[in-house]
Amino acid sequence: MIKVTVWNEFEHEKIDETVKKMYPNGIHSVIADFLKCDDIQVRTATLDDEEYGLTEEVLADTDVLIWWGHMAHHKVPDEIAWRVRDAVLKGMGFIGLHSAHHSKPFRFLMGTSCNLSWREDGDMERIWTINPAHPIAQGIGRYFELEHEETYAEPFRIPEPDEVIFMGWYEGGEVFRSGCTYHRENGRIFYFQPGHETFGAFYNPNVQTIIRNAVRWAKPVIRLEELECPHIKKIGTE
Ligand code: ZN
Numbered sequence: 760m761i762k763v764t765v766w767n768e769f770e771h772e773k774i775d776e777t778v779k780k781m782y783p784n785g786i787h788s789v790i791a792d793f794l795k796c797d798d799i800q801v802r803t804a805t806l807d808d809e810e811y812g813l814t815e816e817v818l819a820d821t822d823v824l825i826w827w828g829h830m831a832h833h834k835v836p837d838e839i840a841w842r843v844r845d846a847v848l849k850g851m852g853f854i855g856l857h858s859a860h861h862s863k864p865f866r867f868l869m870g871t872s873c874n875l876s877w878r879e880d881g882d883m884e885r886i887w888t889i890n891p892a893h894p895i896a897q898g899i900g901r902y903f904e905l906e907h908e909e910t911y912a913e914p915f916r917i918p919e920p921d922e923v924i925f926m927g928w929y930e931g932g933e934v935f936r937s938g939c940t941y942h943r944e945n946g947r948i949f950y951f952q953p954g955h956e957t958f959g960a961f962y963n964p965n966v967q968t969i970i971r972n973a974v975r976w977a978k979p980v981i982r983l984e985e986l987e988c989p990h991i992k993k994i995g996t997e
Contacts, residue, residue: 760800761978764821765790766812768831769805771956778956786827786954786961793967799974806834813839822978823852825970826859827954840864847946848986852977854970857954860915865950868943869917875935876912881958882930884908886937886965890924895938895949895972903965909955911935917950925969927952938969940976947977 767787771778782789787803794801804812811834818824824843828835840863847853847868855865860873884905888896912933918941925938937952951969953960960966 761798761974762820762822763794763799763801763825763974764812764817764823765794765801765803765825766827767803767805768828768834769807770831771829775956781957781959782961786956789961790825790827790970793961794971794974796971799971806831811835811839813843815842818842818846818851821846821851823854823974825854825856825974826862826864827856828862829858829956832862835863837863840867844868844943845986847948848944849984850945850979850982852946852974852979853948854973854977855948855950856970857909857952857960860911860917860950860952865948868941868948871918872916874916875914876933878910878912878931879955880910880931881907882910884910884930884953885928886953887926887928888924889926890922893922893924893940894976895924895940895969897972898968899965903963905953905958905960905963905966907958908953908960909958911937911952920950925951945979945981945983949973949977 765787769785772782772785791801791803843864844867866873887902888899910929920939922940923936927935927937939950941948953966
């Protein structure tokens with residue numbers, strides 16, 4: 760079983776009527792529901808939980824952490840974000856969704872501003888599969904469309920990705936690297952752009968398939984207990 764923790768700040772859903780209607784039990788519940796299957800076990804965590812839902816115990820028991828945040832990035836203390844980063848370096852998978860591009864754990868892992876250009880006009884987005892042989896693209900056609908999505912546009916200030924799997928194109932003509940992978944030490948990272956809180960991307964079957972594929976791709980290969988920088992002895996002199 761792959762153990763997934765879906766972390767959501769869970770703020771918009773409590774204060775904004777449109778978002779409440781779109782995701783009445785929170786974005787995390789919808790993601791948890793479509794992910795649960797024979798080989799994936801899911802728990803959810805939010806800002807309101809003990810240690811922001813990200814205790815050492817939770818992270819040690821998480822194979823892949825999925826992150827959705829937007830208006831409350833600053834409410835996650837640096838110390839907790841470094842803890843998440845370290846868990847990734849030790850081998851935990853990390854999937855950053857949509858506005859998680861500005862979350863502290865993602866920025867700490869990337870080392871850049873992760874800024875992008877954006878507008879919220881509800882344009883149609885066409886997402887092109889540009890790396891069809893990648894495990895995360897399996898079951899996805901040449902392209903699919905989201906009727907409405909927030910426009911995220913290049914330049915996206917990320918380090919050069921290991922792989923770009925999806926490219927987004929919007930009615931207004933902008934393009935964006937919508938699905939990118941990274942390795943950071945032992946951990947695998949996938950960033951995926953759809954998922955604005957008012958537009959319902961998480962109900963789209965293609966989006967669901969991609970996130971499910973990404974969980975299976977990002978599961979740990981090895982998992983260190985500690986990050987170490989050990990002193991060693993020359994072979995033959997131990
Ligand atoms: Zn958004």
